[in-house]
Amino acid sequence: MNHTTQLVLLCRPGFEKECAGEIMDYASNLGFPAYIQTNTDTGYVLLIGTAEPNISELLQQLDFRQLIFTRQWFASLPRLDDLPEQNRIAPLMTVIKSLQREFNDIELDYPDTNEGKSISRFCKQFEPHLLNALKKQKLLSAHADQRLHILFLNSQQAYIGSSPMENSAHTAMGIPRLRMPSSAPSRSTLKLEEAIHWFITDESKYIKNGMTAVDLGAAPGGWSWQLVQRGLLVTAIDNGPMDAQLMSGGMVEHLKTDAFTYRPKKAIDWLVCDMAERPLHVSNLIAKWFTRKDCRNAIFNLKLPMKKRLQTVNECIALLHHALEEENIPHQLQAKHLYHDREEITLCIMTS
Numbered sequence: 535m536n537h538t539t540q541l542v543l544l545c546r547p548g549f550e551k552e553c554a555g556e557i558m559d560y561a562s563n564l565g566f567p568a569y570i571q572t573n574t575d576t577g578y579v580l581l582i583g584t585a586e587p588n589i590s591e592l593l594q595q596l597d598f599r600q601l602i603f604t605r606q607w608f609a610s611l612p613r614l615d616d617l618p619e620q621n622r623i624a625p626l627m628t629v630i631k632s633l634q635r636e637f638n639d640i641e642l643d644y645p646d647t648n649e650g651k652s653i654s655r656f657c658k659q660f661e662p663h664l665l666n667a668l669k670k671q672k673l674l675s676a677h678a679d680q681r682l683h684i685l686f687l688n689s690q691q692a693y694i695g696s697s698p699m700e701n702s703a704h705t706a707m708g709i710p711r712l713r714m715p716s717s718a719p720s721r722s723t724l725k726l727e728e729a730i731h732w733f734i735t736d737e738s739k740y741i742k743n744g745m746t747a748v749d750l751g752a753a754p755g756g757w758s759w760q761l762v763q764r765g766l767l768v769t770a771i772d773n774g775p776m777d778a779q780l781m782s783g784g785m786v787e788h789l790k791t792d793a794f795t796y797r798p799k800k801a802i803d804w805l806v807c808d809m810a811e812r813p814l815h816v817s818n819l820i821a822k823w824f825t826r827k828d829c830r831n832a833i834f835n836l837k838l839p840m841k842k843r844l845q846t847v848n849e850c851i852a853l854l855h856h857a858l859e860e861e862n863i864p865h866q867l868q869a870k871h872l873y874h875d876r877e878e879i880t881l882c883i884m885t886s
């Protein structure tokens with residue numbers, strides 16, 4: 535029997551409202567009676583089911599990749615309070631056994647807040663002990679399709695539950711561990727690297743040596759650098775200066791011109807765009823690149839406004855779908871608030 539009565543969703547602190555609004559829309563459209571419990575800047579949201587169907591079934595019915603603002607999710611039992619300072623294993627194992635299933639893997643979570651980060655060391659030390667206890671009880675199995683989650687809020691309080699391995703984030707808490715490459719011109723390079731890993735599951739099929747790309751708002755060149763690493767020939771559009779070392783490699787042509795008026799002479803494989811402009815303005819620009827058949831694929835950022843962030847995101851996505859559908863362009867559009875994104879989200883449109 536399934537006793538999990540709520541979903542725990544992790545997000546970037548400050549984006550609880552968007553994370554909550556989005557999951558609530560899906561829950562009500564799919565017929566799951568539920569309500570939200572959350573507080574600003576906590577880095578997590580609870581979706582509490584109130585009647586059948588059990589809210590944990592939402593994890594089977596909704597594709598995790600459709601969620602923009604959720605980094606990780608799991609179906610959870612009600613919060614466990616009063617965990618003892620010593621020997622937390624025993625009470626935790628009692629609760630874990632009540633889930634009545636085996637697990638493929640475990641993930642010890644904590645909110646992405648300062649308080650949360652102070653728990654990270656405890657989680658690292660605790661994980662091998664928990665794994666041992668699970669092994670002893672024969673609760674770990676390579677054939678199981680669920681991952682065990684424990685979200686520690688502090689040393690006494692935790693949410694315990696599980697997520698489907700194939701329909702959740704594959705990196706702990708949805709946070710990719712990327713190392714800043716020493717020769718990349720800006721930290722922003724990690725945003726495009728994360729985007730490529732997240733959106734393009736079969737990278738070698740879609741990003742190939744010798745392909746062409748345009749980078750709108752390219753300076754100093756962190757995004758162009760990622761493309762050059764993959765063997766693409768890049769046209770970088772920006773009035774600002776590009777990194778000298780990147781330019782010396784001969785793979786990048788720099789044009790000091792306005793990104794909103796530039797057009798390539800021939801259709802390109804990849805358009806990327808990282809400009810802090812109004813989101814509808816950028817969406818219209820990207821739509822134009824596709825409808826004029828100037829690009830086949832694109833990865834770009836939308837800077838979020840201070841207010842009505844979810845509404846703006848939905849409007850931009852609707853605009854893009856509509857523009858491409860009007861021209862009968864089959865496409866796949868994905869969007870994510872990536873770990874390396876702050877006040878923006880990243881989108882990927884692929885037509886090839």
Ligand SMILES: C[S@@+](CC[C@H](N)C(=O)[O-])C[C@H]1O[C@@H](n2cnc3c(N)ncnc32)[C@H](O)[C@@H]1O
Pocket residue numbers: 719720721722723750751752753754755756757758771772773774791792793794808809810811
């Ligand atoms: C956030 S930075 C891009 C950083 C870059 N992706 C990287 O990884 O190094 C935004 C850039 O957009 C450029 N930009 C903004 N509006 C532009 C426009 N209308 N035309 C061309 N460049 C523009 C700015 O000059 C700035 O260099």
